[in-house]
């Protein structure tokens with residue numbers, strides 16, 4: 001059995017729905033279908049999830065939300081009209097959209113999560129109706145019915161183990177396809193919690209694990225995952241096959257094709273993932289498989305990711321290596337302000353702490369730097385906002401002693417200063433910290449060294 005998940009652009013219009021229907025009906029094994037909310041129809045368009053966020057904010061601010069409701073309804077109406085569905089379908093979806101503003105939520109976070117989740121919820125209802133009108137036997141399955149239990153933050157939930165216990169008992173009737181909305185589950189108290197953005201990938205992976213799929217097909221709008229971002233490197237090579245851990249490292253550092261947390265349920269269930277293109281379903285796409293199935297020593301590296309979403313705190317203090325409790329005090333400051341950090345490479349007299357900038361605001365940064373100066377009395381402290389991380393990833397790195405050397409050469413030969421370099425213990429990735437303005441050039445130089 002295969003789980004197939006379709007991304008937002010694959011489900012944005014009636015024409016795209018048509019392709020999805022062909023893909024699911026072409027293969028009997030494609031039994032579980034996971035939807036995203038309607039995504040962008042063209043460059044500059046707005047995803048329905050973003051419209052729902054706007055709607056939620058207007059409700060919270062007591063603003064007039066008539067127009068945004070109209071816009072959201074019109075997105076679903078376009079699709080329903082394309083298939084000439086009965087007016088009762090759009091009426092039902094509209095009622096649910098309008099009903100959101102009239103529902104009481106325990107707080108703003110819960111309200112936001114419920115609004116956001118409706119993008120996928122309504123699209124799954126719609127897709128199921130369309131399949132039925134096309135004579136394809138299918139059912140809509142609400143996450144609650146399937147027992148998808150989550151915990152943690154309402155807008156950044158984690159899957160609870162109970163979900164897998166519940167999914168063991170979940171049965172899909174013979175000869176029927178099941179359409180699940182992606183992106184959300186229910187807390188044990190019955191409230192809607194969403195995963196982080198792009199989280200329909202997580203739903204697909206979770207169902208693949210819980211329902212013991214043989215393959216998880218993740219349909220998006222590119223033919224494959226490429227060695228580097230094609231907006232940065234011209235015509236990069238496609239990756240045919242990669243390991244779970246390679247994908248995890250690359251998506252963490254900026255590869256957006258597959259959501260970075262989504263690989264975990266696939267790893268736990270050992271379900272291979274195939275990233276494919278809805279607009280070109282015959283292309284092989286990229287296979288993401290467990291490490292033991294992958295041995296390709298001819299590839300020294302698999303991918304080069306770059307993320308510009310970081311900031312770094314550099315602290316210098318002589319004899320830092322001899323001081324007991326320095327890092328502890330630093331961590332206590334992070335704890336005080338509820339800050340998590342991404343990396344902390346250190347030297348004998350200094351250390352750099354790298355943060356995800358998107359999780360910090362200006363006031364917190366001010367407080368943090370103030371406390372570090374006060375408590376730790378560093379000789380020098382610098383906050384760097386223009387910090388980028390390049391991640392060079394490959395199972396082949398461990399088999400080649402010269403990879404780091406070649407990367408350093410490719411950068412220094414082109415006058416790109418390296419602020420930090422770190423190779424993880426697993427020896428499948430090398431992380432390089434550089435100034436943001438050098439990032440694109442650096443990716444190109446590394447790509448040239450290994451692929452041209």
Ligand code: ASP
Pocket residue numbers: 007008036037047049050119120182183196197198199200201
């Ligand atoms: N619709 C959600 C988002 O835009 C989830 C997803 O597309 O996977 O983040």
